[in-house]
Amino acid sequence: MFPTPIEKRSLPFNISYRVAVWIALILxxxxxxxxxxxSARSTADLNAGNYWGIPTQWxxxxxxxxxxxxxxxxxxxxxxxxxxxxxxxxAVSLSxxxxxxxxxxxxxxxxxxxxxxxxxxFVPFQILMIPVRDLTIHMGLYDTASGLILFHIAxxxxxxxxxxxxxxxxxxxxxxxxxxxxxxxxWKIFRHIVLPLVRPALAAxxxxxxxxxxxxxxxxxVLVQSDDVRPITAGIAALKGQWxxxxxLISAGSIVAALPPVMLFFAMQRHFIAGLTLGATKG
Numbered sequence: 001m002f003p004t005p006i007e008k009r010s011l012p013f014n015i016s017y018r019v020a021v022w023i024a025l026i027l028x029x030x031x032x033x034x035x036x037x038x039s040a041r042s043t044a045d046l047n048a049g050n051y052w053g054i055p056t057q058w059x060x061x062x063x064x065x066x067x068x069x070x071x072x073x074x075x076x077x078x079x080x081x082x083x084x085x086x087x088x089x090x091a092v093s094l095s096x097x098x099x100x101x102x103x104x105x106x107x108x109x110x111x112x113x114x115x116x117x118x119x120x121x122f123v124p125f126q127i128l129m130i131p132v133r134d135l136t137i138h139m140g141l142y143d144t145a146s147g148l149i150l151f152h153i154a155x156x157x158x159x160x161x162x163x164x165x166x167x168x169x170x171x172x173x174x175x176x177x178x179x180x181x182x183x184x185x186x187w188k189i190f191r192h193i194v195l196p197l198v199r200p201a202l203a204a205x206x207x208x209x210x211x212x213x214x215x216x217x218x219x220x221x222v223l224v225q226s227d228d229v230r231p232i233t234a235g236i237a238a239l240k241g242q243w244x245x246x247x248x249l250i251s252a253g254s255i256v257a258a259l260p261p262v263m264l265f266f267a268m269q270r271h272f273i274a275g276l277t278l279g280a281t282k283g
């Protein structure tokens with residue numbers, strides 16, 4: 001059968017948008033492909049200037065083995081886990097409680113507090129570098145995992161509270177009021193009614209905050225200086241000084257650092273997508 005006039009008109013558009021998708025995908029993956037190829041190159045390849053071609057000698061296994069045996073990569077990974085997991089739990093837990101209060105309780109100054117949370121997300125955190133560093137020094141938290149954890153919780157809580165409040169406000173008030181009439185405590189309402197209903201949003205938020213904290217380089221550079229505390233993002237930068245010509249090891253370390261957030265996303269993919277689309281069909 002011949003295509004209808006509508007199909008004829010849409011055919012060029014279908015081809016063009018598919019081409020655009022492939023071009024965007026290639027451009028997006030190009031740096032990752034370059035880093036992945038570099039992590040498999042030999043020193044001779046890099047010295048010869050072979051940065052983009054196929055490696056003449058594949059050193060993939062050897063390079064990744066050297067990253068774990070000749071650099072403090074395992075220490076950096078453990079530091080990132082020690083910092084990221086408590087920061088995610090603290091930020092998500094605190095913001096869920098705050099979001100529930102802002103969404104379902106009426107008290108004086110509620111909208112002012114909500115506006116403050118919104119405005120705080122537009123403050124560029126780079127301008128806080130010097131006062132935050134001085135504050136950690138005076139509090140005895142400089143170059144400690146506790147300092148990074150506390151400040152990550154503080155900086156992420158504003159966005160998390162805004163995120164959770166917008167989900168919780170859509171929950172039916174009748175359900176919560178019915179539980180209150182039955183004499184159920186607010187804590188039990190929060191645990192047994194609110195949390196199960198916003199579980200997809202919690203999963204989506206946890207994945208996002210895990211990625212933000214894990215990939216943070218700025219505060220890891222400002223608040224930490226020793227290998228005993230340095231997370232993996234700052235640790236990879238430190239490898240440049242130790243391995244001036246070994247870009248293959250730095251690239252291998254970068255690939256290793258990128259794996260945990262990717263693995264977490266695929267493990268939580270169903271909940272992540274459900275959380276982001278929650279409420280999209282509401283009228």
